[in-house]
Amino acid sequence: MTLDEFIIFIDNNEFLQDINLSGGEVYLRDDIVDMWQYLDCKGLATAVTTNGVNVDLIKRKESILLKKLSGKNNRELQISIDGLGETHDFIRGISGNYEKAIELLNWAFRKERQYPFFKVSITHNITPYNYHQLSEFVKYFINFGLKPSQISIKVAQTSSLLYDNIDTYEFVNSSRKMISAVEGIQREIPYYRHYYYTRLIPTFLENSRKPLIPCYAGFTICYIDPCWNVYPCSFLNTKIGNLRDYNFELKKLWETDVIKKVQDRVKKGLCPHCWISCFSSPSIRCDVFSLLRFGIRKLIQRDL
Numbered sequence: 001m002t003l004d005e006f007i008i009f010i011d012n013n014e015f016l017q018d019i020n021l022s023g024g025e026v027y028l029r030d031d032i033v034d035m036w037q038y039l040d041c042k043g044l045a046t047a048v049t050t051n052g053v054n055v056d057l058i059k060r061k062e063s064i065l066l067k068k069l070s071g072k073n074n075r076e077l078q079i080s081i082d083g084l085g086e087t088h089d090f091i092r093g094i095s096g097n098y099e100k101a102i103e104l105l106n107w108a109f110r111k112e113r114q115y116p117f118f119k120v121s122i123t124h125n126i127t128p129y130n131y132h133q134l135s136e137f138v139k140y141f142i143n144f145g146l147k148p149s150q151i152s153i154k155v156a157q158t159s160s161l162l163y164d165n166i167d168t169y170e171f172v173n174s175s176r177k178m179i180s181a182v183e184g185i186q187r188e189i190p191y192y193r194h195y196y197y198t199r200l201i202p203t204f205l206e207n208s209r210k211p212l213i214p215c216y217a218g219f220t221i222c223y224i225d226p227c228w229n230v231y232p233c234s235f236l237n238t239k240i241g242n243l244r245d246y247n248f249e250l251k252k253l254w255e256t257d258v259i260k261k262v263q264d265r266v267k268k269g270l271c272p273h274c275w276i277s278c279f280s281s282p283s284i285r286c287d288v289f290s291l292l293r294f295g296i297r298k299l300i301q302r303d304l
């Protein structure tokens with residue numbers, strides 16, 4: 001994926017409403033600032049999730065970007081933190097990662113005061129190795145200065161496409177204990193009880209093979225890898241096609257026979273199943289009934 005190709009892609013698909021550049025660690029790209037700046041000049045919000053490992057590089061690139069952004073569109077920096085102190089370092093396999101993530105969080109707090117369009121948040125993967133710390137973790141970061149809505153929690157999942165962890169990661173044997181941990185935090189902090197996505201995490205853990213809402217992957221959502229291969233999502237390893245063969249126009253790819261087969265598969269629930277906000281949130285927005293339930297919940301939690 002070159003910057004020139006990226007610009008053609010954006011220009012040829014102006015109907016797209018959300019474009020999330022994700023990694024890996026996207027700050028490693030030399031042209032990432034240019035990519036975000038182009039999205040911003042097209043009127044789109046930009047966001048990043050980072051592991052915070054190369055904290056100096058991240059601060060340098062983010063500082064350059066913040067000065068270049070128009071200020072008309074939101075910018076969100078989300079830091080992955082999977083536990084307190086050594087738990088995070090153990091899960092990430094990098095000694096000292098937690099300390100760097102906290103350094104980045106403090107830096108981002110200062111930038112939030114400087115740039116009104118800039119927001120910071122953290123994301124936390126619940127795994128069999130850290131569920132026991134969930135309550136302590138969330139309370140710690142609330143005391144740190146984050147609101148519950150700035151601490152997103154999700155179940156770490158497997159993907160042959162994105163994580164290559166099918167053979168090395170399994171949560172099913174710990175799912176009962178993980179459910180108790182999530183229900184505990186839902187009892188303590190109303191936000192996690194009312195927010196539609198987190199409310200359904202225990203249901204997902206109960207039976208991760210059962211679809212919770214109609215999924216729109218392959219319909220209104222897709223995942224594009226760095227070589228322009230297009231998939232319905234980052235979990236369903238079924239290639240729809242390569243955008244280089246379609247002049248970077250998604251609509252052309254959506255007219256092929258392959259997409260019909262993929263959509264049929266998703267509709268029948270013949271996929272690995274997942275419950276992560278990157279795919280469930282856009283699906284909620286596309287589904288009238290989910291949207292109604294989400295809207296009602298949003299009203300209830302307005303004052304939380």
Ligand code: SF4
Binds near residue numbers: 216234271272274279
């Ligand atoms: S439920 Fe998840 S795994 Fe299945 S198609 Fe949708 S996004 Fe992909």
